[in-house]
Amino acid sequence: MKFINKPETTKEKLFLFLLILICIFSFALSLSFSLEFVISLAEIVIHRTLRDHTKWINILSGVVHIPFLTCLILIFRNFTLLGNKTIELSKNETSNFKTFISKKETKLLFVFVLVFFVFATRQLISADILFQDDISRNHDGDRNWISFGRYISEFLSILIHSTIKLTDVAPLTQYISIFFMAVSIVILVYCIDPESKHPYLTMIPLTFLYLSPYFQDCFLFRFDSPYMVLAVLFPIIPFIYKDNLYSFSYSSFISLILCCMCYQAGSSVYIILVIYFTYNKFVKGEKLSEIGKFVLCSIIAYAASLLIYQLLFSANTTRSDADYYFSTKLTLSALIPNLKYYSSIIFTQTGGLLTKACIFICIALSAVISIKNSKNNKILTLIVFILALILAFILSTGPYIIFETTMLTGRTFMGINCLIAILLYTSFSYLSSEKYLKIAIIPAVLCIYSSIAYLYTLGNCLSEQKNYNEFRYQMIYDDLNDLVDPTQNIYISFEHNVGFCNAFEIALKKYPHLKNTVPCMPSSGSIWNTDYSYRFNFMFDDDESPDSNLPLLKSSYYHDIYGADNHFRIDLHNHLSLD
Numbered sequence: 001m002k003f004i005n006k007p008e009t010t011k012e013k014l015f016l017f018l019l020i021l022i023c024i025f026s027f028a029l030s031l032s033f034s035l036e037f038v039i040s041l042a043e044i045v046i047h048r049t050l051r052d053h054t055k056w057i058n059i060l061s062g063v064v065h066i067p068f069l070t071c072l073i074l075i076f077r078n079f080t081l082l083g084n085k086t087i088e089l090s091k092n093e094t095s096n097f098k099t100f101i102s103k104k105e106t107k108l109l110f111v112f113v114l115v116f117f118v119f120a121t122r123q124l125i126s127a128d129i130l131f132q133d134d135i136s137r138n139h140d141g142d143r144n145w146i147s148f149g150r151y152i153s154e155f156l157s158i159l160i161h162s163t164i165k166l167t168d169v170a171p172l173t174q175y176i177s178i179f180f181m182a183v184s185i186v187i188l189v190y191c192i193d194p195e196s197k198h199p200y201l202t203m204i205p206l207t208f209l210y211l212s213p214y215f216q217d218c219f220l221f222r223f224d225s226p227y228m229v230l231a232v233l234f235p236i237i238p239f240i241y242k243d244n245l246y247s248f249s250y251s252s253f254i255s256l257i258l259c260c261m262c263y264q265a266g267s268s269v270y271i272i273l274v275i276y277f278t279y280n281k282f283v284k285g286e287k288l289s290e291i292g293k294f295v296l297c298s299i300i301a302y303a304a305s306l307l308i309y310q311l312l313f314s315a316n317t318t319r320s321d322a323d324y325y326f327s328t329k330l331t332l333s334a335l336i337p338n339l340k341y342y343s344s345i346i347f348t349q350t351g352g353l354l355t356k357a358c359i360f361i362c363i364a365l366s367a368v369i370s371i372k373n374s375k376n377n378k379i380l381t382l383i384v385f386i387l388a389l390i391l392a393f394i395l396s397t398g399p400y401i402i403f404e405t406t407m408l409t410g411r412t413f414m415g416i417n418c419l420i421a422i423l424l425y426t427s428f429s430y431l432s433s434e435k436y437l438k439i440a441i442i443p444a445v446l447c448i449y450s451s452i453a454y455l456y457t458l459g460n461c462l463s464e465q466k467n468y469n470e471f472r473y474q475m476i477y478d479d480l481n482d483l484v485d486p487t488q489n490i491y492i493s494f495e496h497n498v499g500f501c502n503a504f505e506i507a508l509k510k511y512p513h514l515k516n517t518v519p520c521m522p523s524s525g526s527i528w529n530t531d532y533s534y535r536f537n538f539m540f541d542d543d544e545s546p547d548s549n550l551p552l553l554k555s556s557y558y559h560d561i562y563g564a565d566n567h568f569r570i571d572l573h574n575h576l577s578l579d
Contacts, residue, residue: 005081016079019071026068035060059146065312066151073254082246090247097240100190109189109199113182113207120211120452121178123459124220125171129466131220131519132528139534141165145227149314152261153227160226170222177225181210184233191239191273192425205362205424205444211451212417213351213513216458217410220517224263231266232414234259238301239273245297252301253308260309267306268398268415274298275395276422279388285375331404338406342397345408346416349513351454358447359420363389365427365440392419424448454511461504461518468501469521470535472558476522476570477538479554479561483568490539491567493546497523498558499574522572543567 007013028034035057043049050056076083100106130138137143143166145153160176161167188209189202196202209232210219218228234255241247252270259266274295281291350356367385374381396415400406424447428440484490497520500508508514522529530542546569550562560571 005079005084007079012078016075019075022067023071023075026064026071029064030061030068032057055147062146062149062151062313069257069308069312086246086250089244090241090250093241093244093247096194097190100194101186105199106186109203110182110186112200113185113203114178116207117178117181117210118175120207120455121174121219123456124216124462125174125459127459127462127466128170129220129462129519130532131222133224134222135528136531137166137223138168139531141167143223145224148264149309150227150261150263151313152230152258153224153263156227156230157223166223168222173222173226174219177219177229180226180229180233184229184236185209187233187236187240191236191242193429201428201441202425204441204448205427206421207448208421208424208451209417211448211455212413212420213349213355213451213454213458213511214410214413215417216455217517218414220462227262228266228411231259231263231411232269232418234262235266235270236273238270239277242277242294245293248294249297249301252298253305256302256305257309257313260306261313263411265398265400265411266414267302268396268400268412269418270298270302271395271398272392272415272418272422274302275388275392276426279370279384282376282384283370283374283381332402334404334406335402338397338401338403339394341406342401342408349511349516350420351450351513352510354450355447355454358443358450359423361443362424362427362447365443366423369428369440370426457504457507457511458514458517461501461507461514464501464503465518465520468503469498469519469532472498472572473522473532473536475556475558476561477536479556479559480568483553483561483563485566488566489541491543492529492540493543493569494522494524494526494529494572495569496572496574497521497526498572502575522570524572543569 007016029038038060039050039056077087078084141163143154143157145151145157157166158164160173161169185203185206188206189196189199192206193199193202209215210229219225221228237255238248238252241251256267256270259270278291278295278298281294347356350359367382370385371378371381376384393416394401396419397406397408397412398415400408400412406412424444427444499520500515500518504514508518519528521532530540533540547564547567548569550564550567550569552560553563553568554561558573560573562569562571
């Protein structure tokens with residue numbers, strides 16, 4: 001069977017020769033002895049020894065694998081019969097998508113979504129806070145995404161910030177994030193219902209993908225947010241070609257690798273969309289053989305992309321804090337404990353009561369409407385719906401659900417955000433009657449509204465807490481001012497935390513998720529205490545082994561200070577009880 005498509009023109013031959021040459025050179029450069037040689041040359045140029053050779057070998061190996069894999073893809077695309085066939089078959093879908101985005105209605109939809117997201121996130125941007133890792137990046141300018149195999153985040157950040165060392169350009173990064181958010185919603189509208197007579201109604205529930213309370217942990221990162229949004233955008237793109245298995249598999253493979261180069265957790269969005277379109281095909285009465293082919297191609301593309309990413313780009317770093325967040329060791333024994341913990345978070349912290357109620361109503365509507373319009377047996381459709389919902393819920397974290405030590409932070413909820421957005425849309429998508437359509441969209445609209453209300457509450461809470469945190473820091477520095485010896489190193493340890501500002505006590509009780517998002521600083525065990533102090537030009541080191549017998553130097557309503565010889569232990573008083 002003929003596989004190779006031989007180049008015919010001199011230009012094609014030269015192009016193929018160049019691609020093969022780059023492949024060979026990149027592969028040779030990725031070998032251990034080659035990388036050691038490159039590192040030795042780098043040390044000569046910078047006139048110092050690099051501290052962690054293993055880390056740099058992993059990083060450089062991933063970097064040189066980028067042109068290697070790119071050239072292999074181009075060779076497959078241009079010089080194999082299967083690659084030529086894939087590109088040829090994708091022309092129709094590509095042409096349809098270009099026609100869709102060139103329409104005046106689509107352009108207006110994009111502008112509408114853009115303005116909608118600006119309005120929805122306005123208060124979060126106005127809060128103007130440094131969120132978690134932002135605190136350290138703000139003063140040292142280090143990115144370090146490449147250490148986790150996030151090459152797009154690493155290199156695109158240089159373009160966005162226009163400097164090698166990061167500078168704080170917020171809220172520009174968040175506006176860029178909003179642009180990517182709008183792009184992904186428009187693409188998702190096309191993938192789900194390209195002929196929709198109500199594109200704005202289709203768009204509204206899908207915005208939950210980014211309005212979810214969990215995604216705000218991503219959006220608040222003023223340095224990371226554009227790449228977290230891209231991690232959601234890339235897995236959506238392959239579904240432009242969902243009706244062509246060749247093009248779908250090819251684009252899935254590439255898009256998922258790009259997704260992992262931003263934030264690996266975004267791959268869970270792909271899983272949810274595969275389950276949705278599989279169920280949708282079943283409801284429409286498509287042949288089981290065709291549905292099986294779609295699922296099989298999805299699984300192969302997903303597994304192949306993650307395997308190639310793991311082999312070529314996943315940096316096995318030696319970061320000392322790697323296990324603090326999670327362990328990538330996979331074990332099925334972790335499934336049940338992780339699932340219980342994950343479920344408890346979802347059922348207790350997904351917005352307020354109105355949001356939860358609307359979501360459950362939309363799930364029920366989705367079941368009733370899809371069963372009513374199914375071309376298969378109604379009871380069988382109900383069973384398939386329940387199984388699809390359970391499977392989607394379990395897989396909504398991707399592989400994190402079977403990590404020995406898992407991480408359930410904002411970016412690991414991208415899958416569940418997508419699932420809820422799809423359910424909100426499905427709750428009215430099958431209804432053709434204009435009369436019933438207006439009724440069916442009410443729960444979805446209320447859910448989106450309550451999500452926006454939560455974002456404004458969160459933004460105001462962040463502003464209040466920021467002021468309170470800085471006030472508590474100022475009180476500490478005022479008291480330390482006469483106690484420290486500025487000519488010597490200062491060592492400080494904190495006990496307890498400053499607690500939350502009483503101004504939003506009601507909000508904290510109504511929205512438990514705020515406790516995980518709103519930062520209380522300084523705080524015992526926080527890795528950002530010292531970094532935050534740079535904002536006040538007060539530099540100290542963490543006292544990792546504080547002396548419990550230090551004498552009391554200062555006692556006040558807000559804290560007690562114990563210390564001697566520039567070593568201080570500060571016992572913080574928390575005046576807000578949430579019991």
